[in-house]
Amino acid sequence: MKLLILGAGATGGYFGGHLAKAGVDVTFLVRAKRREQLAREGLRIESPAGKSVLRVNAITRDEIASPYDAVIVSCKAYDLDGAIDAITPAIGETSLVLPLLNGMKHLDTLDQAFGQSRVLGGLCHISVTLADDGTIRQLGQLATLTLGARLDTQKPAASKLHQTLARGIDAILPADIIAAMWEKWFFIAALASSTCLMRAPVGDIVRADRGAAFMTALLNECSAIASTNGYPPLPQTLDFARTFLTDRDSDLSASMLRDIKRGSPIEADQIVGDIIRRGRARGMATPLLDIAYLHLLAYENNRAASKNG
Incomplete structure (x- = not known):
């Protein structure tokens, strides 16, 4: 699957970096300044397991050329409107949107923007921070991403996405994502x-x-x-x-x-x-x-x- 991750900050950068390291087709949607930093220095991740410097694909909004199979959204709720605007060109007829925000309120907003059939449920458990120099630092051992279908019709696609994510990260597919x-x-x-x-x-x-x-x-x-x-x-x-x-x-x-x-x-x-x-x-x-x-x-x-x- 062809994945787009909104941002290369703490959460998105950590999971996306490990997916890219495992050979998953991952692209980061970032601002121009972050793109320049990634091109110059790579995506840097520090964790209890060690340090990594990864060369990753990163684009800005105006460089989105075609839809992605899935878009992972890990922004804060107060940035959601901007996130929706940023990822809209990447959403096609069969694209999935996987939000990792806390709570439930964002689901209604994303459903209104893209249609409920495209929006999965999701969450993550991780303690991670983005340092001033752009380094992503994991603060503990736990790092899991949970996703699932909110509708029966989403189950095959959600299962396929889970298999893709599981290639590089600890991905969980529960029976009831809500x-x-x-x-x-x-x-x-x-x-x-x-x-x-x-x-x-x-x-x-x-x-x-x-x-x-x-x-x-x-x-x-x-x-x-x-x-x-x-x-x-x-x-x-x-x-x-x-x-x-x-x-x-x-x-x-x-x-x-x-x-x-x-x-x-x-x-x-x-x-x-x-x-x-x-x-x-x-x-x-x-x-x-x-x-x-x-x-x-x-x-x-x-x-x-x-x-x-």
Whole structure:
């Protein structure tokens, strides 16, 4: 299959680089500056397994000459409109769009742009960052990409794409991709809400008076929303989440908190606001999530005012 990956940043660059290394037909859609850097220095990846410098195919939007079999989208939610504009020339009648964004809100946007029949479900588990010099650094061992059909008619094409991805990366094809997306979403909503609200990693929160109870109550809100929407977390997933979010020694926090500390844009509505709406639509109260979301919206308002002032 002929693959196009939007961007050569942390996530797209990591997975795309490993696919290219395995001989998969991969092209990166990038801005002119990044294209020049890749041509000059190669795609550089550092991981616990070692360092790689790869020569990869990279193009800009005006160089898209024909449709691709699949386009992988790993941007942040606040860049989605720009991403849609960038990849539109690469979408043909049988092209697949594989988004790796967190949450669910982006699916409606992509369906409207390209038609539901083209848009798969997807997610990834990876801790990776893009350094100022363009190097992609993997921060842990875990690096999986999960994809799947949202419609029965997509299953053959999704299976073919999975086989292609599995040549170079740890690719997972679950029976129910929406359930898999909820399994990740309820957890990261709790992690982002708690660590951003408290501006602290998990352990610092848990060691505070009533900290563990707060973390558990917030996780329960998120789990209840997933359940009432028809996707209760698997028992082992819920056990892992509770253990993770009540670990007194944990120094981990959500990537959203790192974005806040840098003064960067955040996915407040995509990850927290939308899960609240899906809970309220089912008549649920979400008091802790509401407070966390208010905190995130206040940050976004302050950031916007600072930029305009």
